[in-house]
Amino acid sequence: MPMLEVRAVQGGYGDITVLKEVSLEVEEREVVALVGANGAGKSTLLRTVSGLLRPTAGEIRLRGERIDQAPPHRVVELGFVQVPEGKQLFQQMTVEENLLVGSLCPRARGARQRSLEEVYSLFGELADKRRRQAGSLSGGEQQMVAVGRALMARPTILAMDEPSLGLAPVVVDRLFAVLQTIRDRGMTILRIEQNVQQTLEMADRGYVMENGHIVLTGSGPELLANEHLKTHYLGL
Ligand SMILES: Nc1ncnc2c1ncn2[C@@H]1O[C@H](COP(=O)(O)OP(=O)(O)OP(=O)(O)O)[C@@H](O)[C@H]1O
Numbered sequence: 001m002p003m004l005e006v007r008a009v010q011g012g013y014g015d016i017t018v019l020k021e022v023s024l025e026v027e028e029r030e031v032v033a034l035v036g037a038n039g040a041g042k043s044t045l046l047r048t049v050s051g052l053l054r055p056t057a058g059e060i061r062l063r064g065e066r067i068d069q070a071p072p073h074r075v076v077e078l079g080f081v082q083v084p085e086g087k088q089l090f091q092q093m094t095v096e097e098n099l100l101v102g103s104l105c106p107r108a109r110g111a112r113q114r115s116l117e118e119v120y121s122l123f124g125e126l127a128d129k130r131r132r133q134a135g136s137l138s139g140g141e142q143q144m145v146a147v148g149r150a151l152m153a154r155p156t157i158l159a160m161d162e163p164s165l166g167l168a169p170v171v172v173d174r175l176f177a178v179l180q181t182i183r184d185r186g187m188t189i190l191r192i193e194q195n196v197q198q199t200l201e202m203a204d205r206g207y208v209m210e211n212g213h214i215v216l217t218g219s220g221p222e223l224l225a226n227e228h229l230k231t232h233y234l235g236l
């Protein structure tokens with residue numbers, strides 16, 4: 001049984017249909033990349049899986065349980081946790097307060113101290129800054145807080161919406177290295193990125209989305225060798 005199963009999902013915003021029969025699967029311990037141009041519908045899909053938007057057709061299952069009509073807190077409780085587009089930190093609160101917000105859900109509450117220690121050991125740069133206001137950190141550090149906050153919810157599947165957007169290459173490398181560590185520990189990951197090359201290199205499988213449709217899917221190397229992808233996404 002796939003960890004996450006999206007079957008012929010349609011949805012969007014009110015009368016605006018963005019997702020057109022989108023199907024996608026993520027198996028346990030897989031790293032799956034979802035790539036596509038601006039406006040393709042990637043974030044809309046993530047919001048729909050998270051329960052923030054209701055699909056108008058299709059089915060979404062998490063470990064076999066239907067979640068397409070479930071409220072967001074139920075989706076988190078089942079272990080699907082997202083790092084939202086644009087981080088969405090509480091700027092006036094400290095780093096640690098932001099991290100603790102992630103552990104407010106029942107599934108994570110009991111483990112909050114252990115989770116904090118894990119996050120500080122993954123992101124050593126945050127440990128010294130735990131009392132700093134989140135808004136005073138660099139963009140890269142803030143993204144680490146956003147990833148850390150999601151980990152505090154003890155996800156079984158971690159979804160990330162463009163975690164590397166706007167970061168300097170050296171910071172992106174640092175973030176990708178931490179993601180690799182998380183992956184090596186057995187985390188299941190769904191990643192949205194515009195950084196197609198680096199993301200597909202690290203992914204077991206990928207999906208390419210255009211105008212609300214999945215137009216291509218395959219293993220990371222297969223997609224990187226695909227002519228359409230090379231021309232339209234890699235500029236080769
Ligand atoms: N709140 C909203 N209300 C109405 N339409 C929206 C809303 N948010 C996004 N859209 C539209 O839905 C479509 C898909 O947007 P979405 O944000 O899912 O794209 P994306 O693939 O995540 O793009 P990007 O890479 O730029 O983040 C776009 O046409 C966008 O204008």
Ligand SMILES: [Mg+2]
Pocket residue numbers: 042043044085161
């Ligand atoms: Mg987006």
